Amino acid sequence: MIKHAFCILTLSIFTFLSINVSAESNPSFVKLLSDLQYLISKKQYEDAYNKSKLHYEYLGEPNFDYLLGISALNSGVSAPAVFAFERVVEDKPNWYEARLFLIRSYIAANNLPAANAQATLLVNADTSPESVKKAARSLLASSQQKQRLSERTYDQSIELAYGVDGNVNAGTSEDTILLPNLGEFLLSPESKSTDDNYLKLNYKGRYFHPIDQRSSFALGVNTDWYKFNELSEYDRINTNISGRYQQKLNDNTLWFLQAGITPLLLDGELYRTETSLTGGASYKFDKQLSVFGSLSFGLMNNTFDEKLDNSFYTLNIGASYLSQKWYQSVSANFKNESANIDEGEFNARSISGIYYQVNALLSQQWQVSVQTGYQWIEYQDEHPLFIQERSDNLLILSSSLRYLVNKSLALQLALNYQDKSSDISLFEYDRFDTNLSASYSF
Known part of the structure; x- marks a missing residue:
């Protein structure tokens, strides 16, 4: 029984890794990322978000989740943005831009304690660049201000x-x-x-x-x-x-x-x-x-x-x-x-x-x-x-x-x-x- 479960877990891990590898080398995936980046650069966030929703088979791929999160956040849909950036940060903890977007998503979703915790983590981290710390301090101040206003x-x-x-x-x-x-x-x-x-x-x-x-x-x-x-x-x-x-x-x-x-x-x-x-x-x-x-x-x-x-x-x-x-x-x-x-x-x-x-x-x-x-x-x-x-x-x-x-x-x-x-x-x-x-x- 234990051996059978171990085999299933191992197979799942290799399947997940193969999907990620194949996604990065897949021309259609590369074109999808390019299309999403173009729409975001033109501030056509809803079009980018709607296009992302048609390709949920790529959920868990950091580059796709990053663009999905940006398009969702700027389309006023905070929950999918939070989930997307959480997946990115879990996979790539040193992707600081994704962490900053995660803080913005928490603020938009009114999960202010999580936003404060994530911003404080960046501010206090020795490895964080100074520009990232400065942005995190600004977001922390915004989150705390919104928290105070919500307590009126x-x-x-x-x-x-x-x-x-x-x-x-x-x-x-x-x-x-x-x-x-x-x-x-x-x-x-x-x-x-x-x-x-x-x-x-x-x-x-x-x-x-x-x-x-x-x-x-x-x-x-x-x-x-x-x-x-x-x-x-x-x-x-x-x-x-x-x-x-x-x-x-x-x-x-x-x-x-x-x-x-x-x-x-x-x-x-x-x-x-x-x-x-x-x-x-x-x-x-x-x-x-x-x-x-x-x-x-x-x-x-x-x-x-x-x-x-x-x-x-x-x-x-x-x-x-x-x-x-x-x-x-x-x-x-x-x-x-x-x-x-x-x-x-x-x-x-x-x-x-x-x-x-x-x-x-x-x-x-x-x-x-x-x-x-x-x-x-x-x-x-x-x-x-x-x-x-x-x-x-x-x-x-x-x-x-x-x-x-x-x-x-x-x-x-x-x-x-x-x-x-x-x-x-x-x-x-x-x-x-x-x-x-x-x-x-x-």
Whole structure:
């Protein structure tokens, strides 16, 4: 059996060699090559390609494959060109022109990793002539540029939610307040906690643009529109627009610079605008563990009350851990808000916070997310009514359960809870918000 197979293999090799030898000495084959060369020289590539297709018995003969590849490539048929030049290079590895045409064919066929690998091989080869290396570098740059352009992405999603907010105005549960030297006052309904149902429409859009192998630019838009059933004065549109530039220093280190603006419209009118500039970096110890940090500077401009205008800076540090089904992160930040005018000094404050987040993939379709945080809020000056410096603590809890119907459609149940304590009872509240949503990505 083995002897029989060896005989068949030997016969096949000699048959292949005899075809090649006979082809080179065959007058009709020599005339075919001459005809193909003439048509290619006249840039009649489709005629040359069509003529080549009539003589597939010569496939595997390097001179024929070379001309077949050139005519196919210039006729816009990349796959046959790739196969033709691959056969040439396999048979004659030092035919550099064929290798350059193979790179062009890979680029035309959008097999950019293969084009990069083949071009890099020529650039680094000691035996490659300098002219070939120069051409290979040019093709490598073209391939990488096309690869970057193909990585441009624009992602969008739209979400519609129905929810119940247990404390729309973050109001207190107290009926009265006690003002120093003035006595006890009955609170108006606007100052007390009020619940209502709402509809929320969210739009997210993100454009990602690679600049080169290590740097990229991204533009993002995130808009929430809330429509309440009864409390229309709290209807709002909150939009964040940001631009981000990032660059990899190496495989483990990345830094970024981001600018953003966040206008808030309340009941159809511009209420406030926040602008910020953030710089930061992250470092990967391995595929799972990363650390990150950032520093932000910004301005808050309130249209209705200039005493709420402030300038701020925020320092944020943290670490994250990613496994096959789990993502966990822990972070801490410090924010300082300084009043822009003297009359607003009682609103100046510092906020320290710690946060923990975990996302888990329960199955291919079910995802769960839990976030918790705690903030210490210290005000810098006495409140003009209560004649004391205010100090608050805020507990934040949120969770969501997400079901992926398909790659584009998802359903989600979200629960959010806040509990704020203060040494001034007017500013104490608890708030529970729950909503059910459907989102579509496109």
